[in-house]
Amino acid sequence: MEILKIENARKNFGGVKAVDGLSFSVQEGEILGIIGPNGAGKSTVFNLLCGLIPVDAGRIVFLGEDITLLAPHKRCHMGIGRTFQICQPFKELTVLGNVAVAAVFGHSKPVHPGKVKKYSEEVLAKVNLSSKKDLYPAQLTTPDLKLLEIARALATRPRLLLLDEMMAGLLPGECDKILDLIKGINREGITVILVEHVMRVVRELCQRVIVMNYGQKLCEGCYEDVTGDERVIEAYLGQEETVAQ
Ligand SMILES: Nc1ncnc2c1ncn2[C@@H]1O[C@H](COP(=O)(O)OP(=O)(O)OP(=O)(O)O)[C@@H](O)[C@H]1O
Ligand SMILES: [Mg+2]
Numbered sequence: 001m002e003i004l005k006i007e008n009a010r011k012n013f014g015g016v017k018a019v020d021g022l023s024f025s026v027q028e029g030e031i032l033g034i035i036g037p038n039g040a041g042k043s044t045v046f047n048l049l050c051g052l053i054p055v056d057a058g059r060i061v062f063l064g065e066d067i068t069l070l071a072p073h074k075r076c077h078m079g080i081g082r083t084f085q086i087c088q089p090f091k092e093l094t095v096l097g098n099v100a101v102a103a104v105f106g107h108s109k110p111v112h113p114g115k116v117k118k119y120s121e122e123v124l125a126k127v128n129l130s131s132k133k134d135l136y137p138a139q140l141t142t143p144d145l146k147l148l149e150i151a152r153a154l155a156t157r158p159r160l161l162l163l164d165e166m167m168a169g170l171l172p173g174e175c176d177k178i179l180d181l182i183k184g185i186n187r188e189g190i191t192v193i194l195v196e197h198v199m200r201v202v203r204e205l206c207q208r209v210i211v212m213n214y215g216q217k218l219c220e221g222c223y224e225d226v227t228g229d230e231r232v233i234e235a236y237l238g239q240e241e242t243v244a245q
Helices: 043-051 070-076 095-105 113-126 142-155 172-186 201-206 224-225 231-236
Strands: 002-013 015-027 031-036 057-062 081-082 162-166 191-195 208-213 216-221
Touching: 002 043, 002 191, 015 043, 015 057, 015 191, 015 216, 031 043, 031 201, 043 070, 043 081, 043 162, 043 191, 070 081, 081 142, 095 113, 095 142, 113 142, 142 162, 142 172, 172 191, 172 201, 191 201, 201 224, 208 224, 208 231, 216 224, 216 231, 224 231
Parallel strands: 031 191, 031 208, 081 162, 162 191
Antiparallel strands: 002 015, 002 057, 208 216
16 A cells, blocks of 8 residues: 655755655555765655645645645644654653653544553663663763654654664664664554665665655665666765765
């Protein structure tokens, strides 16, 4: 079943065509990767999908419903969860508090008030953050902040999870843990779109990859096909920073 479709989406920031006539669809249960050079428009696509910024043109359909004009919280209630490239916790709340907010406000049928604490603790156990539940975000390491970001998204009970550069700034061992976590989340039936620069992670997780460049889709296919494509090598993979990973 097609869970998401974006058709001919456009977003300009002044003279910058951040997203320029982009179309793709996502099947329920898959892990789709979006890769491309810095500034290609990947995070902007996530912002359009979750409703943080409106499209200038185009259409977004989720679970058969046109959500193009729907407010972000309503898209979240419908089952679109996301993480941010720069982690966005509530700094004045504990780790548990952050997850509880998502549990209460992130779904059309909120978790029963009497069960919020237990539910939030279960989500934290899933991402292996139980021992940090009473800490504040400022006390967390970078990998733990990423886990909190995932926990907050999971607490909203998404059907589609958008993960923006989860591996940035992590050591290879830390990447592996999050990689396994994403595999587990997907096995539970959650569809995933991930934006990622760490190619090893894209190779291990994604059945299909879309390559973006200048707001457009440069090509689409399995990992081997897109990474062997001359246009992708020229626009992206040839860059030193990517090869270094
Ligand atoms: N809110 C904004 N206001 C103005 N310009 C923006 C805004 N958001 C993104 N842009 C511009 O749109 C283009 C695409 O940005 P975007 O963040 O989507 O790229 P990206 O592919 O996620 O890059 P990266 O890999 O560096 O995260 C860039 O030129 C960026 O400077
Ligand atoms: Mg980005």
